[in-house]
Amino acid sequence: MKEEVAKKYSSRTSTVLFSFLEKYRGIVILLFCLPASFIYERFLILRNWIYWNLLANPKKHDERVKIVQDQVIRWNKSGSTQPMCTARSEWLSMGPKIADFKKDCHRIAINLRDILEVDTKKQTIRVEPLVTMGQVTQHLVPMGWAFAVMVEMEDLTAGGLVMGVGMETNSHHWGLIQDTVVAYEVVLGDGTLVRATAEENKDLFYALPWSHGTLGFLVAVELKIIPVKPYMHLTYIPCHSLDEMCKLTESLSIADDGPEFLEVTVYSKEKSVVMVGEFADVKTKEQKAKINHCNYWFKPWFYKHAESFLKSGKNDEYIPLRHYYHRHTRSIFWELEQLVPFGNNPVYRWLLGWLGAPKISFIKLTSTPSIQRATAELHVVQDLILPINELKRSVLIFHEIFEIYPLLIYPIRIYDYGKYQGFLRKPENLLPGRNYGMFYDIGAYGTPRAVRKKEPWNANESIRKVEKYARDVKGYQCLYTDIFATREEFEEMFDHTLYKEMRRKYKAEKAFPMVYDKVKPLWK
């Protein structure tokens, strides 16, 4: 690997820069990534405010879409054999991988980053693909609305989530974010602009989720919004055995009167905290006394705070809604601890916590190829979506293979869409009288035990084991994670029937790469 890197970046300046970035990783994060993220975030807030208050004009959107169409038409006329992809630099996207497929693609610039319309009567919002979750909550929550599935990390984009996958702690109620899409507006491989809804271009509508921009370029998406209240009434229920957690989570996720929000953080094989939430107003003195602005810079990281209920016992709080929606942004779930080990120390929080978390983009920008490879080989980022009856077994398997804690668990509905099933197959565990089966996401992010203990660890072998487990139980792997499956195994996990039909019908075969070619293993 060292030779490859040396060949690719052979100038003296690059070599000096790379060794600096590798040797002083912590300092680079602290002195560059953190301040740059802080300044960039302020710039974006100002830019979005100016756009919405002074410049917003639907006609401008049409003009920007025309620019995308013109680029696609020019590609068609050029007779190029290079497939197309978005020009967004890989370091800007939130996925931890820096894939290299873009170097073989013709890049189309899609500078579409604005909220276009909010229709509270129809309960929909129309946004451009680069609109971020932070931008949406800033705009909608003060109006008393939110996406039906309002995904956590502030920098995730609407386009990336609906073309990839998006889940939240109310996915047991709504499904994935793509299940809340009302309409996609897409520029096809020949430059035509089409709208796909459950009635219009229905086949395309159901094939777009998980397609990762390989059926067309998304230029706008209309999503369902729901009325919200200013607070989340969150109850923390500590569980002291794996059986207790599994029984509670499974029953709450399918109960007709189950909670609106449901999340589990697993701190060890036997210890976890189940969190159930409902939208709430805060009126009484007792309620006011329980308000927790959990995202203030001096507060402990949310998952650490939740862990404290293992000792103190069941309790509840009222969390201001935007704080709840982005409760894991400040600590990047539990990843920040590895980059800034003292980040949750009260002294650091009070003095520098206001800088917020470093943006994933800046962390990626300062990752040399050696750091990227080490991250993939010595660090795990895995999310599997599995049928709910696998909950106990999956925790045990993750314990045996990774032994990384905390683990994240979000229950999720997977719908039966009949002949329009798309990438996810018809669930085999349909609930009686319902058109959905209950699944859950289990996420492991961190350094596996073997690496921590300096024992032999083979990322390829270990991840392949959990991939096989997911295939065997008819589950799925989130595609932003490290994937080691072969093309055949990938096509066994995801149903490509409708997808391939749509690639033929909508002239995508030459125009765009296949999903596998975008997410396949970077290293063997």
Ligand SMILES: Cc1cc2nc3c(=O)[nH]c(=O)nc-3n(C[C@H](O)[C@H](O)[C@H](O)COP(=O)(O)OP(=O)(O)OC[C@H]3O[C@@H](n4cnc5c(N)ncnc54)[C@H](O)[C@@H]3O)c2cc1C
């Ligand atoms: C720290 C972290 C936390 C996360 N938390 C969550 C979470 O809570 N819930 C969750 O569901 N997921 C979560 N994710 C995963 C997330 O769903 C993926 O990273 C996803 O890919 C979205 O990232 P993005 O917005 O940067 O999109 P990108 O990675 O840029 O895009 C995803 C795919 O969609 C394609 N695409 C994007 N825009 C367009 C367009 N306009 N036209 C055509 N194709 C397009 C891209 O080419 C790419 O293939 C998390 C990821 C990280 C790193």
